[in-house]
Every structure is written in structure tokens, then in C-alpha cells.
Amino acid sequence: MTEAVHTGMAANILNYVFPNDLHVHWSLMIVLYPYITGIIAGAFIVSSLYHVFKVQDLKPVSRYSLLFALAFLACATWPLLNHLGHPERNWEMLITPNPTSAMAGFGYIYSLYAILLIFEVLFIYRPTMVALKAQSTGKLKTLYNILTFGSEDLSPRSIALDKKIIAFLAAVGIPMACILHGYVGFIFGAVKARPLWSSPLMPVIFLLSASVSGIAGVIFSYVLIQKYKGRPVDSKCVITLSKFLWGAFIICFTFEMLEIFQHSYLKTHHWDMIHGLLWGPLKTSFWRMQVGICSLIPLFLLGILIIFKVREKAFVFFATIASGLLLLQVLLMRWNVVIGGQLMSRSSRGFTTFHPAFFEKEGILPAILIMAAPLVILWLLGKIMPMWEDNQPSTEPTTRT
Amino acid sequence: MQSYNTHVKRIVLLLAIMALVGYGAKKVLTPSTFGEYGHYRGAAIEKEANRPLKHMTNYSCKSCHAFEWEIHEYGKHKTISCEFCHGPYANHVKDGKYVGRLPVKKGLEIKTLCIRCHNKEIKARPKDVIKTIKMPDHLKSQHVREDHICNQCHHVHAPLRYINRAKKVLGLLTGKEAGNEGR
Numbered sequence: 001m002t003e004a005v006h007t008g009m010a011a012n013i014l015n016y017v018f019p020n021d022l023h024v025h026w027s028l029m030i031v032l033y034p035y036i037t038g039i040i041a042g043a044f045i046v047s048s049l050y051h052v053f054k055v056q057d058l059k060p061v062s063r064y065s066l067l068f069a070l071a072f073l074a075c076a077t078w079p080l081l082n083h084l085g086h087p088e089r090n091w092e093m094l095i096t097p098n099p100t101s102a103m104a105g106f107g108y109i110y111s112l113y114a115i116l117l118i119f120e121v122l123f124i125y126r127p128t129m130v131a132l133k134a135q136s137t138g139k140l141k142t143l144y145n146i147l148t149f150g151s152e153d154l155s156p157r158s159i160a161l162d163k164k165i166i167a168f169l170a171a172v173g174i175p176m177a178c179i180l181h182g183y184v185g186f187i188f189g190a191v192k193a194r195p196l197w198s199s200p201l202m203p204v205i206f207l208l209s210a211s212v213s214g215i216a217g218v219i220f221s222y223v224l225i226q227k228y229k230g231r232p233v234d235s236k237c238v239i240t241l242s243k244f245l246w247g248a249f250i251i252c253f254t255f256e257m258l259e260i261f262q263h264s265y266l267k268t269h270h271w272d273m274i275h276g277l278l279w280g281p282l283k284t285s286f287w288r289m290q291v292g293i294c295s296l297i298p299l300f301l302l303g304i305l306i307i308f309k310v311r312e313k314a315f316v317f318f319a320t321i322a323s324g325l326l327l328l329q330v331l332l333m334r335w336n337v338v339i340g341g342q343l344m345s346r347s348s349r350g351f352t353t354f355h356p357a358f359f360e361k362e363g364i365l366p367a368i369l370i371m372a373a374p375l376v377i378l379w380l381l382g383k384i385m386p387m388w389e390d391n392q393p394s395t396e397p398t399t400r401t
Numbered sequence: 402m403q404s405y406n407t408h409v410k411r412i413v414l415l416l417a418i419m420a421l422v423g424y425g426a427k428k429v430l431t432p433s434t435f436g437e438y439g440h441y442r443g444a445a446i447e448k449e450a451n452r453p454l455k456h457m458t459n460y461s462c463k464s465c466h467a468f469e470w471e472i473h474e475y476g477k478h479k480t481i482s483c484e485f486c487h488g489p490y491a492n493h494v495k496d497g498k499y500v501g502r503l504p505v506k507k508g509l510e511i512k513t514l515c516i517r518c519h520n521k522e523i524k525a526r527p528k529d530v531i532k533t534i535k536m537p538d539h540l541k542s543q544h545v546r547e548d549h550i551c552n553q554c555h556h557v558h559a560p561l562r563y564i565n566r567a568k569k570v571l572g573l574l575t576g577k578e579a580g581n582e583g584r
Contacts, residue, residue: 019523094423095430098440119412126408149415151408158405165409 014280015350024342024354027362029079032370034184034206035213035334036076037110041181042214043069044117044173049244051124051170057240063124064387065218070121071378073114078370083362102187109183113176120169122147123162125385127154132386143384181210188337195270196277196341201259208252213330215245216323223320231388235312242319246302249326253295256333273344281343281351286336294329298322457490459483469558476559476582486514486557506557508550512536515551 013022043065049055050062058065081087093104094111130152133144151158185206188197219241226233263274278286301322305315343351357363381387437443462483463470473479484490487503494500506514518526521533537547545554556562561582568574 013522095427096435096440100440149408149411151403151411153403153405153407155405161406161409 013350013352014276016347017345017350017352018347021345021347021350022352024339024352026338026342027083027354028356028364028367029083029362029370031331031334031338032079032367033076033083034181034188034338035331036072036079036370036374037184038181038206038210038213038330038334039217040069040072040076040214041177041207041210042212042216043072043218044177044214045211046215046218046241046244048170048174048177051166052174055240057236060234060237060388061218061222061241063385064222065214066117066121066124067378067381067385067387068218068221069214070117071374071381073117074377075370075374076110078373079367082366082370102190106183106187109176109180113173113180116169116173116176120166120173121385122149123166123169126151126162127159128386130154140384147384178207182207188341191341193346194341194344195268195274196344197337199259199262201255201262205252205255205259208248208255209330209333211248212245212252212326215241215248216326216330219245220320220323220327223316223323233316235316238316238319239306239312242302242315242322243306245319245323245326246299246306249295249299249302253299256295257291270348273348277340277344277351281353282336282340285332286340290329290332290336294325294332298325298329301325453491455489455491456482456484461490461494472556472562473558476556477561478558511550511552511557515555515557 046065050058093107098104129144129148182203185203189202192198432442434443492501493503519533521535526533540547559582
């Protein structure tokens with residue numbers, strides 16, 4: 001670190017930076033944290049569109065999106081734990097709960113949401129798992145037995161009860177998902193020492209970009225998996241998802257730009273710093289990449305696809321590209337907010353610099369591993385719970401021999 | 402006997418057990434002095450207060466190193482702690498007895514040490530608080546060889562000691578202007 005100050009790093013530091021502002025403490029891990037949480041909330045919203053709002057077109061991804069959310073939920077705390085010096089102390093939060101800690105608050109909301117999501121998945125999959133239990137043997141049968149709580153009752157009365165519970169969980173899940181991710185925005189918005197974060201718009205922007213990343217993630221991975229497996233892509237489903245994606249992104253992008261406009265019009269004493277940041281160290285990652293390439297291109301691409309008559313195959317192809325760009329857009333937005341906010345020195349005169357290394361504890365390699373982990377978990381979940389409608393086992397009671 | 406809501410009953414039972422276990426774990430695992438003064442372990446205060454001291458003041462060093470202390474005390478570096486360059490007191494003296502040598506920087510190490518603070522690249526250093534320089538421009542402007550080390554001109558404990566004294570001899574500074582450092 002000291003060496004870096006004397007060699008290359010110092011050349012990138014602009015103007016007057018307090019020595020204690022030199023090092024960016026909230027690293028790449030804290031960029032991933034809101035990114036992963038956002039994907040959970042967004043994917044859950046996709047499943048709720050089917051389970052609560054009865055958008056029938058989304059049936060092909062209704063179960064997949066739920067498992068997608070669950071897989072990312074399993075890894076949401078990993079970047080935080082990797083960031084901490086003493087990750088084993090996270091249990092203290094539950095043993096000695098602190099109602100005034102904003103960060104502990106996330107732990108409670110996350111835990112409640114995890115319980116809700118797990119039970120929703122278990123209830124939705126119960127008939128499927130009962131059927132699978134009958135077909136399987138050995139350890140897998142024991143696993144299904146545990147996951148179905150030993151019940152094999154698929155009578156209409158039992159299914160009706162399940163449906164009521166699912167509807168309740170899904171309905172409660174929507175505000176919970178919104179709180180989960182809005183809360184992440186609140187954590188940043190509540191840091192009043194950072195002019196770029198300290199804004200009541202933060203939870204709104206985070207929540208909207210969460211919806212964007214979740215929907216885009218579901219479209220992108222759904223199309224890629226179906227292509228890889230050689231199965232047909234349900235273009236009606238992709239079209240409906242793209243419409244929701246476009247809508248969510250229009251609002252999201254508008255709010256992101258409105259926030260900058262608000263700063264620029266108010267011209268508070270922080271504006272010089274924010275201006276210097278956005279047109280200085282963040283010029284490439286914010287204006288060129290986040291706004292230019294990853295926002296405007298998908299915005300117009302999705303607009304053209306939805307407004308004009310496009311062949312279904314072309315629609316799916318371009319919607320997948322737009323989704324990929326939007327996934328990148330949200331990641332860039334997290335980077336620009338989390339890292340950008342810390343590049344400004346409290347001297348209000350200078351900017352520091354941040355370059356993650358590949359092999360360090362919170363570097364690029366751990367980030368790649370953490371982002372790959374949910375996909376592995378999703379693959380494992382898919383082994384136990386069939387994700388797609390077409391390979392669900394028959395839930396008719398099977399006659400056992 | 403299974404009924405239509407067996408699984409729901411079992412889930413409710415599981416949640417109740419989880420809540421009970423959680424409550425029990427909280428009771429058992431919460432440290433006994435927790436909450437005595439605030440949202441922390443009361444015994445932590447005593448534990449922290451009993452930590453052996455690692456750092457001392459410049460006056461602790463004076464008892465043995467009075468000569469160096471005197472030069473340092475009247476120089477531009479007087480506000481800098483001895484430990485800043487030499488390392489913590491505890492590594493040197495324990496219970497009044499010598500336990501280890503503290504590093505004394507020599508040769509090129511001196512240059513690295515000085516540049517830690519006096520580097521012009523570190524922009525957060527106002528001119529009137531600290532003099533910052535760029536190497537080798539500083540050596541060039543002073544018309545000395547570029548392989549010179551800082552302590553060939555500057556006394557490390559009182560950086561202007563020799564320089565002000567030389568200026569006084571040459572009549573460039575009066576005794577008053579040279580100050581204590583140029584004695």
C-alpha cells in the first residue's frame with residue numbers, strides 16, 4: 001500500500017485527498033452485495049407475476065425464477081462475510097440483536113425473507129416432490145421425504161390448502177422482496193458523509209434496478225439454458241418478460257438520470273465534487289459504459305422490439321442481448337455508486353483511485369467465484385426440483401408395486 | 402395417520418422448535434455481563450483496560466536517550482513521535498528492562514522513510530505544514546550529487562539543524578532567524 005502511494009497509484013490521485021480517504025474500504029465485495037440481493041428481489045417479482053398476478057404467459061419460468069431467486073439468496077451474504085475481518089462474528093447479530101444497527105437490520109430482513117422463500121418453494125414443489133419420492137430410492141427418497149415433511153397427501157382438500165398458503169406467501173413475499181432490496185438502498189442512502197449516496201432516492205433507484213437485474217437475469221439465463229439443452233424457447237414468455245423489463249428499465253433509468261439532474265440543479269456545496277467525480281474518474285464507467293452502452297442501447301433495442309412487429313426468433317435473440325447488457329448495466333451502476341461514492345475525499349477537493357487486484361482477498365477472482373456459486377447451486381437445485389414445466393413428473397397418484 | 406394438513410402441522414411444529422432453540426441459544430450464549438452499561442459486554446471494558454501498553458511518549462524515551470531527545474525537541478520534527486520512525490516502545494523495553502533493538506534506518510532506507518511524508522505526490526500536504534519534494538529534482542536544485550541520501554544534509558531528528566547552522570556561519574541568517582534548531 002505504502003509502496004503504491006510512491007509509485008503508480010499516486011499519479012491517479014487528483015488534488016487534495018485526506019490520508020484516511022486514500023484507501024477505498026468498501027471494495028468489490030460491497031459492489032456484489034447489492035447486485036446479488038437485487039437479482040433475488042427481481043427474480044422473485046417475476047415468479048410473483050405468475051403466482052399472484054396470474055400473468056399466464058410467464059408459466060414456463062414461474063418455477064425457474066423462484067429457484068433462481070433461491071440460488072442467489074443462498075449466496076447473498078457471501079460477499080459480506082468475505083469482506084468482514086471476523087465473519088464468524090455474524091452470529092452475534094442474532095444472539096445480541098441490536099435494533100439501532102442499520103446493517104444488522106439487513107440480517108433480520110434477509111433471514112425472514114429466506115424462511116419465506118424456502119417455504120414458498122417447498123409448498124409449490126410439494127406435489128412434484130411427492131411424485132418424485134415415489135419414483136426414487138435410497139438417499140434421494142429420504143431427501144424428498146424430509147422436503148415434503150413426510151406427507152404424501154395430494155387430495156384436492158390438501159392441494160387447496162397448499163394453494164392458499166402459496167398465495168399468502170407469494171403475496172407477503174412481494175413487499176418483503178421490495179423491503180429487502182429497498183433496504184439495501186436505504187443503507188447506502190443513510191450514509192450522510194457521502195454526498196453521492198446520501199439521497200432519499202437511493203432506495204427507489206436500488207429497488208427499480210433490482211427489478212431490472214432480476215428480470216434480465218431470468219430472460220438471459222432462461223434463453224441460454226434452453227438453447228444449450230436444445231429445447232424450444234417459449235417466445236411468448238420472453239416477449240411478456242421483455243415488456244416488463246422495458247417498463248421497469250424506463251422508470252429505473254429515468255430515476256437514475258433524475259438524481260443527477262436533481263444534484264446538478266440544486267447545486268449544493270457538494271455539486272462540484274459530484275460533477276468532478278462523474279466527469280472525472282467515473283467518466284468511462286458511468287457515462288460511456290453504464291449510460292451510453294448498457295442503458296441507451298437496450299432501452300432503444302427493447303423499445304423497437306416491443307413497438308414494431310418483429311419476428312419471434314429475432315425478438316428472442318435481441319431481447320437476450322438487451323438482457324445481457326442490462327445485467328451489465330446494473331452491475332456497473334452498483335460499481336459506480338459503491339466505488340464512486342468512496343472516491344470522493346471528505347476534503348471536498350480531491351479524488352482517490354481504486355483498482356481491484358485479481359488474487360487478493362476481495363479481488364476479482366473471489367468476485368467471479370461468488371458470482372459463479374449461485375449458478376452451481378441453481379444446477380444442484382435443478383437436480384432435485386425440476387425447473388421446467390415440460391419435465392415435471394405426473395402428479396397423479398402412482399400405483400406402487 | 403396422515404391427514405390433508407399433516408405437512409402444515411409439521412412445518413408449524415418445526416418453526417416452533419426453531420424459535421424455541423433460537424430463544425434457548427440466545428439465553429445460553431449471551432455473555433453474562435452483556436448490557437451492563439450498554440449494547441456491549443460489560444467485562445470488555447476491564448479486558449481492554451488491562452491490555453499491556455505498546456506505545457509510550459517521547460518523554461519515556463528521554464530517560465535513556467536524553468541527547469537525541471534534546472536535538473529532536475528543538476527541531477522541526479519535535480511534534481513527531483519517536484515511535485513513528487523507530488517502532489513501538491514495547492518492543493524495546495519491558496518492565497524497565499531492555500528486551501530488543503529498535504530498527505535504526507540507514508543508507509537508502511532513510512530515503513524511503515523520509516519520502517513517506519515528504520513526497521510531493523501526496524497532494525494532501527499543505528506547504529506551510531510540511532515541506533514536500535520530488536526526487537531527484539530536489540537534489541538537482543540543491544546542486545548536490547543525485548546519489549546523495551537525505552541525512553547527508555539533514556539531521557534526521559532536527560532536519561534544519563546543520564543547514565541553519567551553516568547559514569548562520571555564512572551570515573545568511575541571524576542567530577534569531579536560525580532559531581533553536583540552528584544552535
